[in-house]
Amino acid sequence: MDKDRPDEMVVLLVQSILCGYRLIDTAYSYGTEKMVGTALKLLFDAGIPRDAIFVQTKYYPVMPYSGKSVRKQFEESMENLGLDYLDAYLIHQPVPRYSELEYTERNISVWKEMERLVEEGKVRHIGVSNFLERHILQIAENCSIAPEINQLEINPQFQQRGLAEFCKKRGISVQSWGPLTVTEDKVKTVLQMIADKYGVSWVQVALKWNIQSGNIPVCFSKNIRHLAENMALDFELSDKDMEAVRLCNTADAHRKTWWYPRQQMY
Numbered sequence: 001m002d003k004d005r006p007d008e009m010v011v012l013l014v015q016s017i018l019c020g021y022r023l024i025d026t027a028y029s030y031g032t033e034k035m036v037g038t039a040l041k042l043l044f045d046a047g048i049p050r051d052a053i054f055v056q057t058k059y060y061p062v063m064p065y066s067g068k069s070v071r072k073q074f075e076e077s078m079e080n081l082g083l084d085y086l087d088a089y090l091i092h093q094p095v096p097r098y099s100e101l102e103y104t105e106r107n108i109s110v111w112k113e114m115e116r117l118v119e120e121g122k123v124r125h126i127g128v129s130n131f132l133e134r135h136i137l138q139i140a141e142n143c144s145i146a147p148e149i150n151q152l153e154i155n156p157q158f159q160q161r162g163l164a165e166f167c168k169k170r171g172i173s174v175q176s177w178g179p180l181t182v183t184e185d186k187v188k189t190v191l192q193m194i195a196d197k198y199g200v201s202w203v204q205v206a207l208k209w210n211i212q213s214g215n216i217p218v219c220f221s222k223n224i225r226h227l228a229e230n231m232a233l234d235f236e237l238s239d240k241d242m243e244a245v246r247l248c249n250t251a252d253a254h255r256k257t258w259w260y261p262r263q264q265m266y
């Protein structure tokens, strides 16, 4: 969401719920929680029940990164959102920014505070985002509530299949962020060829492939026509076409990002 155009974004959010979307994904670090709160108030005032919308936000691990800091940031997020409970609360990334060397103990203490939020009835589900296997195991070995969600970048050119399978085997729902982030022309060409067979767009193929792979795509658009298109997924990709998308997993573009090597390192 574009935090510089709040009114427009509130309207889009309301429209997206009317279009059928039910999960709102935000984060403390996006600076969009207040906008989400405004849209939610409009929707609830119009009679949409609270339990019809799944609202999730994320704790952003900057130093000081501790149980105390998660409580403080959580309370601020809840005030921004105007909610008395949250459907899901995620740790945004496994390593606190600017402090790569001291994250394991801190992840565990943050997680224990998130467990307390569940015990107090303030949060329904707790999870993580951008966590690799080892980061999940560090938490799982030291917790009473296991992570229920891992939100990961997953799209046809960057599939993270091993990690997604690991999560599913442990009963962790996999949400895919950046599901439409396809920058490589060769991948777009394959998606477009498949799309032509079904009379849909390459974007719809990318979303359907993600869903048929067992993931929950979390996509974004500022365009109401695109929002509607992204919900129109009433077709089934054949095994052959699923395999063709599977072969697009080059990860080339991602190795060049600033965050990918860091994520692998810590």
Ligand SMILES: NC(=O)c1ccc[n+]([C@@H]2O[C@H](COP(=O)([O-])OP(=O)(O)OC[C@H]3O[C@@H](n4cnc5c(N)ncnc54)[C@H](OP(=O)(O)O)[C@@H]3O)[C@@H](O)[C@H]2O)c1
Pocket (backbone or CB within 6 Å): 001, 025, 026, 092, 129, 130, 151, 152, 176, 177, 178, 179, 180, 181, 203, 218, 219, 220, 221, 222, 223, 225, 226, 227, 229, 230
């Ligand atoms: N956990 C994390 O670390 C993390 C990181 C990044 C994002 N996220 C979450 O994931 C969400 C989505 O990821 P994302 O923002 O990276 O990108 P995305 O959903 O993969 O792609 C968004 C882009 O796709 C375009 N688009 C959407 N529908 C389209 C359509 N039908 N036809 C053509 N273009 C279309 C949008 O342009 P238009 O506006 O023109 O439609 C926008 O530029 C975010 O909103 C955020 O909630 C999480």
